[in-house]
Amino acid sequence: MPEPTELPDRLLFLLERQSCGALGAPAPDGDALQLIFKAALRVPDHLCLRPYNFIVATGEGLDRLGAMMQRAAIAAGKPDDVVQRAIRMPKRAPMVIIIVATPRPHDLVPVFDQQLTAGCAVMAMQMAAQALGFGGIWKSGWFMYDRGLHRDLGLADPDQIVGFLYLGTPQRELPPPPQSEDLDSYVRVL
Numbered sequence: 001m002p003e004p005t006e007l008p009d010r011l012l013f014l015l016e017r018q019s020c021g022a023l024g025a026p027a028p029d030g031d032a033l034q035l036i037f038k039a040a041l042r043v044p045d046h047l048c049l050r051p052y053n054f055i056v057a058t059g060e061g062l063d064r065l066g067a068m069m070q071r072a073a074i075a076a077g078k079p080d081d082v083v084q085r086a087i088r089m090p091k092r093a094p095m096v097i098i099i100v101a102t103p104r105p106h107d108l109v110p111v112f113d114q115q116l117t118a119g120c121a122v123m124a125m126q127m128a129a130q131a132l133g134f135g136g137i138w139k140s141g142w143f144m145y146d147r148g149l150h151r152d153l154g155l156a157d158p159d160q161i162v163g164f165l166y167l168g169t170p171q172r173e174l175p176p177p178p179q180s181e182d183l184d185s186y187v188r189v190l
């Protein structure tokens with residue numbers, strides 16, 4: 001196996017990608033944010049249906065999202081500590097992008113293909129943010145499956161949130177990523 005220093009930069013970037021949960025201001029904006037969305041729109045997309053939507057929350061938008069999450073927690077009958085925590089969830093970063101799979105009815109493209117495209121968009125945005133010097137982490141949690149939250153966000157029945165991408169500036173140095181694992185446990189030859 002070649003040494004990391006011998007690998008193409010773009011491959012090294014993939015191999016060393018990391019999530020960062022300790023995020024502070026600033027969040028990406030202006031050109032940086034546009035580039036992050038451009039990366040999302042370049043993901044593999046069966047028949048180019050663009051089956052996604054992005055909802056951006058910053059500043060008061062985070063408060064609004066927190067209030068929605070709290071309403072969802074109350075409506076779902078969650079315990080009090082979960083209800084209390086829900087309102088603060090989005091405040092763990094200066095920006096949260098909600099990535100929504102919005103499947104288009106199509107005879108040739110199953111809904112799952114389209115949801116995978118939206119999932120790829122999450123990863124692409126996280127990678128783009130990291131390439132620009134920002135950090136991010138893809139989160140889900142029970143909120144991601146809660147239909148009440150979907151309705152509160154104005155989403156339609158077939159829509160499915162596939163991720164909450166928390167973005168900002170890393171607040172600490174990340175430890176080196178884990179070394180490659182035993183590939184043989186995941187790969188087999190037919």
Ligand SMILES: Cc1cc2nc3c(=O)[nH]c(=O)nc-3n(C[C@H](O)[C@H](O)[C@H](O)COP(=O)(O)O)c2cc1C
Nearest residue numbers: 017018019020021137138139140141142162163177
């Ligand atoms: C669909 C999906 C949902 C995730 N949800 C959460 C989550 O709710 N909370 C969390 O801490 N990590 C979640 N993760 C994992 C993190 O995004 C991240 O991958 C993990 O912390 C490991 O860090 P790494 O990406 O640097 O290996 C999720 C990942 C995926 C793909």
